[in-house]
Amino acid sequence: MNKYENLGSYDPSQIEEKWYDFWETHGVFHDEPKEGAEPFSIVLPPPNVTGQLHMGHALDGTLQDILIRYKRMQGYNVLWLPGKDHAGIATQVKVEKQIAEEGLTKYDLGREKFLERVWQWKEKYGNTIGRQIRKLGSSCDWTRERFTMDPVCARAVREVFCSLYEKGLIYQGNRITNWCPRCQTALSDIEVEHEDEIGHLYYVNYPIVGEDGYVQIATTRPETIPGDTAVAVNPEDERFQSLIGKKLLLPIMNREIPVIADEYVDPKYGTGCVKITPAHDPNDFAVGERHDLESIMIMNLDGTLNENAGKYNGMTREDARKQIIADLDEMGLLVKIEETKHAVGHCSRCHTTVEPMTTKQWFVKMKPLAGPAMQAVKEGKTKFVPDRFANTYIQWLENIHDWCISRQLWWGHRIPVWYCDDCGKTIVSRTDIDACPHCGSHHIHQDPDVLDTWFSSALWPFSTMGWPDQTDLLKKWYPTSVLVTGYDIIFFWVARMMFMAMEFMHEIPFRYVFIHGLVRDSQGRKMSKSLGNGIDPLEVIKQYGADALRFTLVTGNTPGNDMRFYYERVEGNRNFANKIWNAAKFTIMNLDDYDESFVPAKEQYTLADRWILERLAQTEEYVSQNLDKFELGEAADSIYNFAWNCFCDWYIETAKARLYGEHNDDRRVTQYVLVYTLTRMLALLHPFMPFITEHIWQHLPHTGECLARAPWPKADPELRFPEEEEQMERIMDAVKAIRNMRAEAHVQPNKACAVQIAVDREDLRQAVDAHRAYFEKLAHVETLTLLSKDAPKPDNALATVVTGMEVYLELRGLIDADKEKARIMKDKAAAEKEIERTEKKLANEGFLAKAPQAVVDKEKAKLATLKEKLASLDERLAFLAKL
RNA sequence: GGGGCUAUAGCUCAGUUGGUUAGAGCGCUUCGCUCACAUCGAAGAGGUCCUGUGUUCGAGCCACAGUAGUCCCACCA
Numbered sequence: 022m023n024k025y026e027n028l029g030s031y032d033p034s035q036i037e038e039k040w041y042d043f044w045e046t047h048g049v050f051h052d053e054p055k056e057g058a059e060p061f062s063i064v065l066p067p068p069n070v071t072g073q074l075h076m077g078h079a080l081d082g083t084l085q086d087i088l089i090r091y092k093r094m095q096g097y098n099v100l101w102l103p104g105k106d107h108a109g110i111a112t113q114v115k116v117e118k119q120i121a122e123e124g125l126t127k128y129d130l131g132r133e134k135f136l137e138r139v140w141q142w143k144e145k146y147g148n149t150i151g152r153q154i155r156k157l158g159s160s161c162d163w164t165r166e167r168f169t170m171d172p173v174c175a176r177a178v179r180e181v182f183c184s185l186y187e188k189g190l191i192y193q194g195n196r197i198t199n200w201c202p203r204c205q206t207a208l209s210d211i212e213v214e215h216e217d218e219i220g221h222l223y224y225v226n227y228p229i230v231g232e233d234g235y236v237q238i239a240t241t242r243p244e245t246i247p248g249d250t251a252v253a254v255n256p257e258d259e260r261f262q263s264l265i266g267k268k269l270l271l272p273i274m275n276r277e278i279p280v281i282a283d284e285y286v287d288p289k290y291g292t293g294c295v296k297i298t299p300a301h302d303p304n305d306f307a308v309g310e311r312h313d314l315e316s317i318m319i320m321n322l323d324g325t326l327n328e329n330a331g332k333y334n335g336m337t338r339e340d341a342r343k344q345i346i347a348d349l350d351e352m353g354l355l356v357k358i359e360e361t362k363h364a365v366g367h368c369s370r371c372h373t374t375v376e377p378m379t380t381k382q383w384f385v386k387m388k389p390l391a392g393p394a395m396q397a398v399k400e401g402k403t404k405f406v407p408d409r410f411a412n413t414y415i416q417w418l419e420n421i422h423d424w425c426i427s428r429q430l431w432w433g434h435r436i437p438v439w440y441c442d443d444c445g446k447t448i449v450s451r452t453d454i455d456a457c458p459h460c461g462s463h464h465i466h467q468d469p470d471v472l473d474t475w476f477s478s479a480l481w482p483f484s485t486m487g488w489p490d491q492t493d494l495l496k497k498w499y500p501t502s503v504l505v506t507g508y509d510i511i512f513f514w515v516a517r518m519m520f521m522a523m524e525f526m527h528e529i530p531f532r533y534v535f536i537h538g539l540v541r542d543s544q545g546r547k548m549s550k551s552l553g554n555g556i557d558p559l560e561v562i563k564q565y566g567a568d569a570l571r572f573t574l575v576t577g578n579t580p581g582n583d584m585r586f587y588y589e590r591v592e593g594n595r596n597f598a599n600k601i602w603n604a605a606k607f608t609i610m611n612l613d614d615y616d617e618s619f620v621p622a623k624e625q626y627t628l629a630d631r632w633i634l635e636r637l638a639q640t641e642e643y644v645s646q647n648l649d650k651f652e653l654g655e656a657a658d659s660i661y662n663f664a665w666n667c668f669c670d671w672y673i674e675t676a677k678a679r680l681y682g683e684h685n686d687d688r689r690v691t692q693y694v695l696v697y698t699l700t701r702m703l704a705l706l707h708p709f710m711p712f713i714t715e716h717i718w719q720h721l722p723h724t725g726e727c728l729a730r731a732p733w734p735k736a737d738p739e740l741r742f743p744e745e746e747e748q749m750e751r752i753m754d755a756v757k758a759i760r761n762m763r764a765e766a767h768v769q770p771n772k773a774c775a776v777q778i779a780v781d782r783e784d785l786r787q788a789v790d791a792h793r794a795y796f797e798k799l800a801h802v803e804t805l806t807l808l809s810k811d812a813p814k815p816d817n818a819l820a821t822v823v824t825g826m827e828v829y830l831e832l833r834g835l836i837d838a839d840k841e842k843a844r845i846m847k848d849k850a851a852a853e854k855e856i857e858r859t860e861k862k863l864a865n866e867g868f869l870a871k872a873p874q875a876v877v878d879k880e881k882a883k884l885a886t887l888k889e890k891l892a893s894l895d896e897r898l899a900f901l902a903k904l
Numbered sequence: 905g906g907g908g909c910u911a912u913a914g915c916u917c918a919g920u921u922g923g924u925u926a927g928a929g930c931g932c933u934u935c936g937c938u939c940a941c942a943u944c945g946a947a948g949a950g951g952u953c954c955u956g957u958g959u960u961c962g963a964g965c966c967a968c969a970g971u972a973g974u975c976c977c978a979c980c981a
Contacts, residue, residue, distance in 0.1 A: 600941065
């Protein structure tokens with residue numbers, strides 16, 4: 022009876038749930054701030070409570086979890102703080118859609134009732150998201166979970182708003198901003214997506230007052246003509262010098278407007294004359310300010326034209342455009358229409374064409390804030406990985422415009438500003454007020470608007486830790502160690518966290534920004550709802566397990582680059598998990614007499630033991646090095662290779678002979694090495710595949726509560742065997758050569774064969790001699806004869822020359838001399854080609870003089886080996902010729 | 905108009921500061937259900953490292969130019 026419970030067959034769905042519950046209920050993910058322990062902290066980019074997690078979240082979460090689990094095992098004092106984002110406009114749009122299905126609008130419900138509905142939504146989807154994150158295996162500290170509208174966060178938002186206002190860094194202004202007529206709110210610049218569209222350039226004549234002539238302008242948006250208050254020309258433009266100062270009759274409106282000179286106009290584009298509509302175009306707005314022009318709003322907030330548009334009052338933008346063109350045509354003022362490609366702005370949420378509008382909004386003055394944020398990155402206090410993203414970040418901040426932070430929405434942090442209806446004063450307050458502090462009036466009302474959702478996100482690294490109080494969390498874990506996020510939100514979020522942190526914490530928010538790309542579909546397209554090509558991570562987990570999904574997301578690409586998602590790859594990684602599972606099953610199956618107290622003396626390790634221990638140590642070093650460099654894919658790859666190609670394919674195979682052999686010590690040592698190697702391999706793999714590794718670990722002999730809290734493997738200097746590793750590699754080469762010849766000669770796989778090996782390196786000779794069992798087990802060799810290098814060679818055999826050895830496979834029947842000759846010739850040609858290259862290199866004086874000695878020596882050694890090989894091959898050919 | 909990224913096997917991608925006989929997974933071919941695993945094992949085929957020029961003793965890697973694809977930023981009516 023085995024004292025260790027063995028594994029059944031691998032079924033991820035059966036083990037994953039169980040271990041997450043275990044970890045969570047045992048507080049494995051929760052650390053208290055500890056004196057003397059190095060901190061490591063990450064704040065989870067809070068997913069929007071709009072709905073479900075997508076593959077991007079799965080990637081983001083996997084990368085973070087790998088770093089967190091790695092550091093936790095290394096003994097760091099770890100905090101991974103999860104949370105969710107209220108996602109103002111996005112969530113509001115969702116809920117509006119939901120109530121629209123009931124035939125209601127938000128106005129039917131009113132602000133309060135509507136917000137109740139949004140909170141219900143938040144509860145529902147917020148919980149779903151929490152479950153999804155757990156399914157992925159993310160080891161967040163749920164006891165410290167935050168929501169951007171939690172009271173602590175709200176307090177931080179108020180503090181920051183008021184403080185910035187007091188410093189003069191937040192101001193209110195009637196300025197032109199991007200306006201979404203569907204959402205009916207202002208948007209910041211980066212919430213507008215520009216897309217090239219084919220539009221029309223309309224050439225229109227504006228009659229000159231008191232003369233017969235016209236001034237010809239060109240516009241893509243004729244519907245804004247009613248709002249024109251000037252026509253501008255370039256002051257240097259000789260064609261139009263005489264026009265400057267004259268009046269034009271604005272068609273349709275029959276209003277007189279001046280011709281002005283402004284350098285903004287490019288004489289080479291269009292007609293060189295530009296209609297100026299200050300209320301509805303950002304450039305024109307600037308021109309209007311310079312020339313003190315009137316600004317006429319001709320649109321309502323829903324994008325229809327208003328009473329200032331005269332007869333077009335009430336029309337939609339689209340209808341007004343058609344009608345105005347028709348009318349101009351009728352008046353004979355429409356000269357021509359050309360097709361033109363131009364960038365049109367769309368609302369990033371609902372894709373409605375954005376309308377520049379002049380409205381009263383709140384802004385953050387960006388120039389003073391951007392400086393320190395850029396400085397921190399330039400000085401390397403915060404590092405981007407890969408570092409090229411630092412450039413995009415800095416370039417953006419260098420050209421930053423003021424940030425419009427007010428939104429005409431209901432869902433979000435209400436702007437903490439009150440207006441007194443009696444004395445007209447504006448009151449900015451950290452606490453809610455019910456009376457005007459200036460005149461005592463109770464006739465006050467709060468600003469109806471809310472803040473851009475990114476305003477609260479910008480404070481996330483410190484608001485979640487209780488700022489403005491100096492909490493223990495902040496003391497221990499701020500600044501955070503690394504922020505993991507996609508390149509698509511560097512502007513929205515990363516940059517803003519940086520400047521807010523520099524302003525309020527006087528310290529960076531994170532030491533590293535680890536940037537990843539997008540997860541695309543198998544054809545390289547962005548996953549999107551409209552294309553219907555999105556893949557639900559939960560579906561994948563259900564089918565293949567979270568471990569396989571995680572491994573897929575972390576391998577096969579490099580930091581910062583997009584990746585394509587293939588089910589084939591997930592399947593392959595599920596197979597890898599299955600492989601690990603079965604290796605463990607094999608190990609456990611052979612532990613019935615396992616002695617936990619037994620530790621082999623160093624000299625008891627046999628060749629294969631030493632080989633796998635050396636490879637393990639190398640892998641341990643390599644994995645840590647790469648994790649430290651954020652090269653997670655490279656780290657994962659090396660574990661995969663070690664587990665499959667070293668441990669399973671070779672070590673386990675050699676172990677079989679010794680487990681079932683005569684010598685009791687062999688068995689005990691082998692058991693020890695199997696358990697030792699497997700356990701450490703599982704530890705290395707744990708950050709990547711937490712579930713299966715924990716499950717197996719719990720079934721193996723172990724000390725400690727769980728693998729998630731087990732120490733991270735560090736290469737043991739006492740168990741390094743570089744020489745034996747090399748010898749084992751030579752033996753493996755010989756085994757592969759035998760297998761190859763067997764296949765070529767169509768020897769039945771289960772048929773035993775006779776092999777002779779000529780070897781003159783003494784250490785190798787001994788190694789081969791002592792480990793004949795490997796050849797029996799791995800290549801079905803029945804009799805193995807060792808020859809000295811100059812001994813007569815077998816006649817009826819195939820031959821292969823590997824480094825340090827000539828390997829002969831004896832055949833029962835006669836060999837086909839021609840075929841064999843051809844085989845040897847192929848080897849010879851390859852060797853000759855390589856010899857030629859190497860000799861040429863070594864004949865090059867420049868190479869000998871300038872290349873490092875080590876490189877030269879390596880080439881020399883290579884040449885010697887090759888020549889030896891060539892000699893052996895020639896000898897064999899000569900022999901064959903005699904047959 | 906600026907800027908980034910990508911180009912390596914049929915497909916998807918690695919290639920760690922310039923020195924390998926250029927690698928992996930999948931796919932493909934041949935063989936094998938051998939007592940951990942057919943979600944497997946063994947053997948094998950398959951590459952003008954986008955093109956050109958240059959730097960260097962030496963280039964898949966560095967520089968310049970070009971081609972193709974892709975993304976971001978930008979107020980040209």
